[in-house]
Amino acid sequence: MQTLSQVLKASNAPVALQDVLTTTTNTCIDICKALHKGSLAGILGVAGNENVQGEEQKKLDVISNDMLKSDLMSCPAVRAVASEEEDDIVPANTNGEYLIAFDPLDGSSNIDINAMVGTIFSIYHDQGEKPATEADFLKPGTEQAAAGYVLYGPSCMLVLSTGQGVKMFTLDPEKNEFVETQESVTVDKDTQEFAINMSNQRFWSESMQGYVNDLVAGKDGARDKNFNMRWVAAMVGDVHRILCRGGIFMYPWDSKDPTKPGKLRLMYEANPMAMLVEQAGGKAHTHTQRILDIQPEGIHQRVPVILGAANEVDKCLSY
Ligand code: F6P
Ligand code: MN
Numbered sequence: 001m002q003t004l005s006q007v008l009k010a011s012n013a014p015v016a017l018q019d020v021l022t023t024t025t026n027t028c029i030d031i032c033k034a035l036h037k038g039s040l041a042g043i044l045g046v047a048g049n050e051n052v053q054g055e056e057q058k059k060l061d062v063i064s065n066d067m068l069k070s071d072l073m074s075c076p077a078v079r080a081v082a083s084e085e086e087d088d089i090v091p092a093n094t095n096g097e098y099l100i101a102f103d104p105l106d107g108s109s110n111i112d113i114n115a116m117v118g119t120i121f122s123i124y125h126d127q128g129e130k131p132a133t134e135a136d137f138l139k140p141g142t143e144q145a146a147a148g149y150v151l152y153g154p155s156c157m158l159v160l161s162t163g164q165g166v167k168m169f170t171l172d173p174e175k176n177e178f179v180e181t182q183e184s185v186t187v188d189k190d191t192q193e194f195a196i197n198m199s200n201q202r203f204w205s206e207s208m209q210g211y212v213n214d215l216v217a218g219k220d221g222a223r224d225k226n227f228n229m230r231w232v233a234a235m236v237g238d239v240h241r242i243l244c245r246g247g248i249f250m251y252p253w254d255s256k257d258p259t260k261p262g263k264l265r266l267m268y269e270a271n272p273m274a275m276l277v278e279q280a281g282g283k284a285h286t287h288t289q290r291i292l293d294i295q296p297e298g299i300h301q302r303v304p305v306i307l308g309a310a311n312e313v314d315k316c317l318s319y
Contacts, residue, residue, distance in 0.1 A: 117237075235269055
């Protein structure tokens with residue numbers, strides 16, 4: 001079995017991109033170790049602040065953000081970083097060639113119950129003479145040079161795309177390195193499993209309610225087949241399940257807070273996951289367009305997300 005560094009060396013990814021990926025994933029190994037210590041290290045619970053999105057920060061949100069930020073800032077290939085936990089972008093090295101946006105700890109409400117969380121990242125190539133600005137980050141997801149996540153579950157896994165399919169790696173804790181465990185990931189076009197937070201049902205659009213009603217009606221309804229439902233409450237866990245055994249995941253627009261067009265953030269949740277899902281043969285849309293085609297307007301912009309099995313995403317959009 002090949003290690004991550006062997007796979008990267010054998011790929012045609014530029015050396016500077018390999019450096020950014022190695023730095024990011026090594027930091028994720030450190031985050032994994034911090035998570036495993038849990039209460040023993042006194043790192044569970046709230047940090048006592050809110051992030052720029054008005055969400056309560058957990059200690060581990062802050063710790064993993066600080067770890068990624070500091071390691072990436074000292075990687076010469078990194079031009080700037082953007083994070084869910086930082087109000088503004090953080091310029092790193094003016095001569096760096098890559099911008100990286102990340103969600104340092106996705107699904108962090110799962111920390112309290114010792115359930116799945118992960119780190120999601122999205123990398124763009126960008127060179128300039130001046131320190132990077134937010135405007136440099138505002139590129140559509142189609143321009144991502146690489147995207148991936150590290151899932152901190154029963155085993156620690158890296159799922160990565162540099163634009164030539166999707167590979168899965170598993171952390172060998174003895175050797176302290178990621179080892180390739182699936183060379184090529186594909187998502188079936190059809191599915192009988194969906195993921196959505198049903199408690200928001202009454203706030204969805206009429207068409208989304210109609211679609212989910214038909215899923216729930218199963219064999220007795222218009223779809224004439226039964227569906228199963230799953231909800232990890234961490235996007236990284238739900239998308240991982242889809243990459244492993246298929247399905248459709250939705251966090252649609254809802255009317256709970258009319259100022260928010262969706263819950264998930266485009267730059268460090270929707271775009272990297274959309275790249276992975278598309279690279280595995282699935283689809284990723286808002287209710288009106290392909291996610292990767294969106295021209296971002298801000299680093300913390302939110303979008304509705306419908307992704308997974310291609311035919312099921314089409315079916316949902318047909319409502
Ligand atoms: O980052 C936002 C997030 O935690 C996602 O990981 C997850 O899919 C979603 O929010 C969970 O939302 P809810 O609290 O509605 O279950
Ligand atoms: Mn998140």
